Every structure is written in C-alpha cells, then in structure tokens.
Amino acid sequence: MMGEELTGLNIKDLQNLESQLEMSLRGVRMKKDQILMDEIQELTRQGNLIHQENVELYKKVYGTRDVNGTSKELFVTNGQSIEEDPHVAVHLQLSQPQQQNYETPTRATKLG
Known part of the structure; x- marks a missing residue:
C-alpha cells in the first residue's frame, strides 16, 4: 500500500493493484x-x-400593530420613535464621529 515491496510484481500485477487502489480511493472519496x-x-x-x-425575537422586540392590524416596524433614531413599513427599503448613511473638545485646566496640580 505504501509503494514498498513492488519489485517482484510484473506490469499486469501493478495495473491490477493500481485499479484496486483507485476503486478504494473512489469509495473513500464518496464516503467523505x-x-x-x-x-x-x-x-x-x-x-x-x-x-x-x-x-421571531425581532418581532417581539420591535414589531407593533397599527390600527388596521398590519405589521409595522418601530425604529428609534435620535431618541424619537418612527414607524416604518417593513417592506420599504431603509437607507443608512455613515457619518464621521464628532470630536469632543476637552479643555485642559490652566492650573494643573503637580503630583510629587
């Protein structure tokens, strides 16, 4: 099987061995x-x-029903609730984070 001890085999024996190995390999591949x-x-x-x-969890958390009984989705943006139709595409836009100005005190305490 490892290709050792093949010196005594003739061409026909080697071809038969090769066929057996190919069939075995095909069976292993099929099983895998x-x-x-x-x-x-x-x-x-x-x-x-x-x-x-x-x-289902999303519906439990965000889903609401309007007066007509149709499903609406509730979104919160900037602290305000907005009801949206779940079938309408939502367009999102990324913005740069706002930098916060931290003023350093004019009189800093020196640590020893």
Whole structure:
C-alpha cells in the first residue's frame, strides 16, 4: 500500500493493484463527500432555525400593530420613535464621529 515491496510484481500485477487502489480511493472519496453533504445539510437546517428564532425575537422586540392590524416596524433614531413599513427599503448613511473638545485646566496640580 505504501509503494514498498513492488519489485517482484510484473506490469499486469501493478495495473491490477493500481485499479484496486483507485476503486478504494473512489469509495473513500464518496464516503467523505456524503459525510460533508450531510454536515452541510444539518448546518443549513440549524442556520434556518436560528434565523427563524431571530425573526421571531425581532418581532417581539420591535414589531407593533397599527390600527388596521398590519405589521409595522418601530425604529428609534435620535431618541424619537418612527414607524416604518417593513417592506420599504431603509437607507443608512455613515457619518464621521464628532470630536469632543476637552479643555485642559490652566492650573494643573503637580503630583510629587
């Protein structure tokens, strides 16, 4: 299997050994692929469950109902509540942080 002790084999024996190794390797690859596909399927299922839980939690925290019973989302910006239709796109804009001026006292206390 490690390529050792092949000196006594003729071409036909080497070809048969090579075929056996290729079939074995194909079986190992198929098993590995099946395990990976099963893991991917399970992780996808778990991801979908987590996403659904997040949606439900988001609805519990932010979801409200208007007078007509349709779902509205409640957003808070600058301390004010704004009701938004959940199907309307939200455009966000980043801004630079504001610098705060810290004045140094004119008379600083000297520490010994």
